[in-house]
Amino acid sequence: MKIVNFAEYPSVISQYMMELRNVNIQSDMLRFRRNLERIGEIMAFEISRTLRYRKETVDTPLAPCKCDVIDTQVVLATIFRAGIPFHQGFLNILDTAENAFVSAYRKYREKENFDVFIEYLASPRLDGKTLILVDPMLATGKSMELSYHALLTKGTPAHVHIASVIASQDAVDYVKEHFPAEHTTLWVGAIDPEINPHSYIVPGLGDAGDLAYGTKD
Numbered sequence: 668m669k670i671v672n673f674a675e676y677p678s679v680i681s682q683y684m685m686e687l688r689n690v691n692i693q694s695d696m697l698r699f700r701r702n703l704e705r706i707g708e709i710m711a712f713e714i715s716r717t718l719r720y721r722k723e724t725v726d727t728p729l730a731p732c733k734c735d736v737i738d739t740q741v742v743l744a745t746i747f748r749a750g751i752p753f754h755q756g757f758l759n760i761l762d763t764a765e766n767a768f769v770s771a772y773r774k775y776r777e778k779e780n781f782d783v784f785i786e787y788l789a790s791p792r793l794d795g796k797t798l799i800l801v802d803p804m805l806a807t808g809k810s811m812e813l814s815y816h817a818l819l820t821k822g823t824p825a826h827v828h829i830a831s832v833i834a835s836q837d838a839v840d841y842v843k844e845h846f847p848a849e850h851t852t853l854w855v856g857a858i859d860p861e862i863n864p865h866s867y868i869v870p871g872l873g874d875a876g877d878l879a880y881g882t883k884d
């Protein structure tokens with residue numbers, strides 16, 4: 668499995684990541700959502716460089732011109748709810764992408780033990796397409812794997828890109844084991860060393876859904 672870790676090459680993404688993590692900045696929800704969206708836009712651009720293109724001749728006002736156009740059908744899939752701004756960033760760039768939505772929720776058995784359930788799935792057919800699974804926080808990799816298996820009921824994609832803003836090292840190892848190595852690329856803004864007993868990434872940034880949309884009951 669190919670892994671692209673943007674933290675290895677400092678760029679403007681590093682600045683957005685600092686703002687997402689910083690307790691004094693992340694409480695500005697508008698900025699928090701926009702930073703997730705901006706990282707989505709940049710990752711979408713990088714992923715666009717891996718897509719297939721065909722030549723098409725278009726007429727400019729002066730002459731015919733051969734242009735490259737995307738020749739890969741992309742499906743963007745997002746896990747509710749923190750994924751929404753990140754997804755929008757991808758869609759701002761890949762505007763011909765189809766879209767899929769999955770809801771995964773944690774059902775607690777006791778304080779620190781929970782199962783993840785998929786409750787909702789809306790997806791187009793996936794056969795032969797490029798699936799981009801976006802989830803800003805890849806803590807254990809289990810929700811991502813469950814979502815992927817739910818999506819496979821809609822067909823088998825030719826290639827899978829997993830895009831996250833922060834992944835834990837455990838999640839990276841888990842994804843390596845549970846996704847087809849030949850056909851999967853993992854794109855991450857950073858890989859953090861730990862997850863805590865509540866499955867939050869450490870140092871991470873906290874609860875991305877709450878920071879983007881407010882706390883839940």
Ligand SMILES: O=c1cc[nH]c(=O)[nH]1
Pocket residue numbers: 749804805806866867868869871872873874875876
């Ligand atoms: O650290 C984490 C892990 C999962 N989801 C979050 O929002 N934050």
